[in-house]
Amino acid sequence: MKNQLCIFDSWITKNWPACFSWRSPDGLIDFKKIFENVPDEKLCVSDCSVIEFNTHPVREVTVEEFISYWTNKAQGKDDRILYLKDWHYFKKSSENSWFTLPEYFSSDWLNEFWSLRNDLSDDFKFLYLGSHGTWTPFHADVYRSFSWSANILGHKRWWIFPPGEEKKLLSSNGQIPFDIRSIIKDRTDVKYYLVDQYSGQVVFVPSGWYHQVVNMTDCISINHNWFNATNVSHVWDHLQDQLKAVEVSTKDVSSIPGWHEECQTCLRAYAGINFEEFFSMLKYILITRWPRSSSNDDDGVSSFLKKCKSMQYTSLEVLNNAMDYELTSLIETNLKIFQTALKNPLLWRKYYTTDVKTSTWIRMHDFCMVIQIIKEFVHHETVNTLQLCNGVLQSFWSGL
Template identity: 40%
Template sequence: MDRETRAFAERHFRDLGGRVHGGCGLAPSGVAFVQFPDGFSYADFVKGFLLPNLPCVFSSAFTEGWGSRRRWVTPAGKPDFEYLLKKYGDVVVPVANCEVQEYNSNPKELMPFRDYVSYWKEYIRGGCSSPRGCLYLKDWHLCRDSSVEDLEEVFTLPVYFSSDWLNEFWDTLDVDDYRFVYAGPKGTWSPFHADIFRSFSWSVNICGRKKWLFFPPGQEEALRDCHGNLPYDVTSSMILDAHLHPRLQPTTPPLEVIQEAGEMVFVPSGWHHQVHNLDDTISINHNWVNGFNLANMWHFLQQELQAVQREVSEWRDSMPDWHHHCQVIMKSCTGINFEEFYHFLKIIAEKRFLILKQGLEEAMGDSTGLELGLQQAAFDVGRLAEVLASVVAHPDFQIVDTSSFSSQPEELLRQLEDAIATTEVF
């Protein structure tokens, strides 16, 4: 990030005045296509897509050098099963059945990758049909389970997505990540959803084609049924039932994108979407959070806690430590609670303090590498301070027992404010 882009982004958030970033405004008429890597900088991405929270598609030229696009794919553009079996045959992978609805998702099972490839070949021979159902390899943590050297042969992280706090945090804990491989035959699909924690995501087709249906933030409300539930499948004819979906407006169709092989889709924060594989498809996907959507994540977590509290409100007066139990339930349902969110902020803040202390110089101009640099770190501490101030002031966080925390929230906030003062010279 350069100085001018940092100033532009900081002005944007000041103008928001605490409102949630990327809320529903005038819906775009289409999704922009970024053709050429040359001349399209990180600053261009920030101003054109991150700040306005708009989707875009990058051409296959952006992933032309990826090893997976050569090694995982046959000359005919199909998955190279023989190579993949040799490389990953014994790896155990999660597989979902697209023909079975479990709540608003699909049930999963674990199986060796070679067994899934055997099923996939059988599915193709059966004319895209199998008595075992329509199985989709989803959420395979290839990065977590691979060495750095092996990953260098698979993909190169685009600079536009290199400020990735979510995976930076989980890598520090060394327990999980939000980097996935999806692979499945024609007809596999992902139900209607918004990404975890209201993160951004990016998705690259190594081979195959996908159809994306995008709904800007807020438009999903018109899709709720008479019970207030969001749909499982927005292409179902049931969605047109006016009695079941009384709020549906025919004037708000989704934005449709056909993603070709090698192309990279950027999914903004809070955009609901549904994705269908039009061919045999393999994709690499990352979820990520940074200073541009941190407030969205915090807003989402507050909504999640409120939902939990509503569900168990009848026990509020009779259950000892009711607030603590709400946080436990939230952690179980959402994957993170207020305490862990604070630790997330703390770890990222400490890493930014180190960058500022070391006085890195390489990213004073537009970054062309993956390192953060001073201007990005300076922007980050500003976003961290704003969100942490809101966390510290939240009544439900004030109830959390922080006595065992290595750094007290108020002290961390003071350190962030001091760091902001030092960044004024950059």
């Protein structure tokens, strides 16, 4: 997938249960249906009518309070502009009940690996529910991931900027603006796309494209952040840039023992992921995309996943040990395919034909690309300093 803006029309969501179940007979949002599986959920909502310290203040409300607010606002009895966003709805209500993941977005390294982890409970699949006038400030997505946003009901307006254009909007002290609507009106030197998104349509936001979104009507949408073979290089570049920023900000204490480890702790807090987690994810993708014998391609993967999910580990280290053991077995069994893909990153293209299933060449693309990123990763100075490649595969990684 090219790193270009794309809008899919409503054909992509026309059979999604959410498009029917979350819409009431009068064409409005059906709150009863949405909240029936999570009636006691505590909801974190942003107040878009207030800006404090360059952010919208967040408050916690009950489902009952949120529905009451929505009703009162519709009747003109509440002036607040509350936005329920980044809600991990699908952790408690199966996504399969509400939508079908489009094939174009099916290779999702981020959510796939995070769903395997027992050491934390998180994902990057969200439900957004906002009344007319709610909005998200100007930003680029987490990790420089892709994102897709399916508008189940309502009308959204997007301002979307190709990479680099956001720099033209920096303030005198180098800050990204919080709200670009008034700034952009008279600027003819800035390139951007103004997109109106309607019910059923899906907007694909490429890596590193800054954007701001306003709900022109009451809206409900499903949003995912993800990355895969096509944009993992953007994610890796961004992670390195974030580490440099952390190191620069703490250079006055760089002589203290453990500084590199503390920088990784800060990186995790600042960027949401550190080098150890990133490497763990790369190893997971390598294992699950490694070509097996033709008749048992999925059996080995399924066996590995079942083993991991049955493990009651509480640290990433234990999962890493299990993955190293699995990789050792794969290397001993079929090193040749790894070496071939290492030498020829475009090997996957021979699978990109009309008579080969899309899922087959996508998996091969993942396999080829993750090898290239691992090769870059293991030779990074910080990786060596932190000894992230130590263990049973140390000599294998160092030989790449």
